[in-house]
Structures are given as C-alpha cells and as structure tokens.
Amino acid sequence: MQGEIQILIAKYVSADEAKIALKKLQASKENQGVEITDAAVVSRAEIGELQIHETEDVTGGRGATVGGILGGVLGIIAGPAGVIAGAALGAAVGGAAASVIDTGIPHKRLQEIGAALEPPHAALVVLTEAGFLPFLETIIGGSSVEFLIETRNPEAVRQVELDREVALKALRAGDALASGGMVSPNTSE
Numbered sequence: 001m002q003g004e005i006q007i008l009i010a011k012y013v014s015a016d017e018a019k020i021a022l023k024k025l026q027a028s029k030e031n032q033g034v035e036i037t038d039a040a041v042v043s044r045a046e047i048g049e050l051q052i053h054e055t056e057d058v059t060g061g062r063g064a065t066v067g068g069i070l071g072g073v074l075g076i077i078a079g080p081a082g083v084i085a086g087a088a089l090g091a092a093v094g095g096a097a098a099s100v101i102d103t104g105i106p107h108k109r110l111q112e113i114g115a116a117l118e119p120p121h122a123a124l125v126v127l128t129e130a131g132f133l134p135f136l137e138t139i140i141g142g143s144s145v146e147f148l149i150e151t152r153n154p155e156a157v158r159q160v161e162l163d164r165e166v167a168l169k170a171l172r173a174g175d176a177l178a179s180g181g182m183v184s185p186n187t188s189e
Contacts, residue, residue, distance in 0.1 A: 038104025043122035
C-alpha cells in the first residue's frame with residue numbers, strides 16, 4: 001500500500017445488513033481491485049453479547065494448529081521422543097504468536113467499536129487506503145448507514161503488513177505440511 005491508511009467504520013441497523021455489505025466489499029476487492037488490508041463485522045446481539053468476525057486476522061486456534069504441525073515436523077528430526085515435545089511446543093508458540101501479532105485492525109479497537117454499539121446494531125470496519133474511501137462508501141453505503149473515518153499511523157501500518165506477511169507465510173507452510181505437501185524456502189505462496 002502506498003497511500004494514507006484509514007479505517008472506515010460503517011454502522012448498520014443489523015448484523016445482517018453489515019454482512020451483506022461485507023460481501024459487497026469482498027466482491028469489489030475481487031472484481032474492481034480495491035485494496036482491502038482487513039475487514040471485520042462487529043455486532044451486538046439483543047442480549048448484548050459482542051461478536052467480532054474478522055476476515056484476515058490469524059486466530060489463536062489456527063496459529064496453534066500450524067505451530068503444532070511445524071513443531072511436530074521439527075520433532076521428527078529430533079527422533080520419536082521429540083515428536084510429542086516438538087508438537088506441543090510448536091502449538092504453544094503458534095497460538096501465542098497469533099494472539100500477539102494482530103495482523104489487521106487492532107482487536108482492541110474492534111472491541112471499542114463494539115462497546116459503542118446498541119443492540120442489534122452492527123458495524124463493518126475496513127482497513128484500506130484513503131483513495132478507496134469514496135468508492136467504498138458508494139458500494140457499502142445506504143440511506144441509514146453512518147460513516148466514521150479514522151487515520152492510521154503509516155509506520156504502524158507498514159509494520160502490521162510485514163507481520164501479516166510473515167504470519168501468512170508460516171500458515172501457508174503449516175497448511176502445506178498438514179496436507180502432505182512440501183515446503184520450499186523459495187516459495188512465497
């Protein structure tokens with residue numbers, strides 16, 4: 001990403017409306033080449049329960065699974081006793097890394113947005129370049145949609161993108177190993 005990075009927050013009357021807007025957003029990413037670093041639907045159920053569905057962030061469960069696979073492979077190199085120890089250590093490290101590396105919209109910010117929502121309202125939160133904002137507002141907007149725009153620190157965004165690249169490469173490597181494939185240090189996909 002080259003331009004100024006911003007967070008677009010679109011507030012909807014219901015979670016269903018926010019999910020429909022997310023599908024439109026994903027279609028614009030695929031069909032029109034809109035740069036979307038991350039997107040999340042934040043909703044508050046009638047009983048007040050906060051729900052966050054982030055599209056790009058690495059979850060602790062997936063990180064632990066991939067870490068366990070990678071640790072198991074490393075354990076095989078160390079022998080039979082190392083398999084169990086390597087898998088357990090890899091799972092712990094992978095889960096911890098995923099919970100520390102927030103590769104998109106800061107989770108704390110998503111919780112703050114959710115805390116401000118009244119049930120059954122929802123918000124679609126999008127991390128993107130400033131130049132895409134007018135187009136995105138027309139794609140996901142409507143007569144009852146409220147928009148708020150926040151600017152992100154460019155250096156923090158650059159670091160998040162680097163962290164995300166590293167995390168996604170590790171997940172791809174773990175997925176390849178889990179499906180019985182091979183991993184090459186020269187392969188980026």
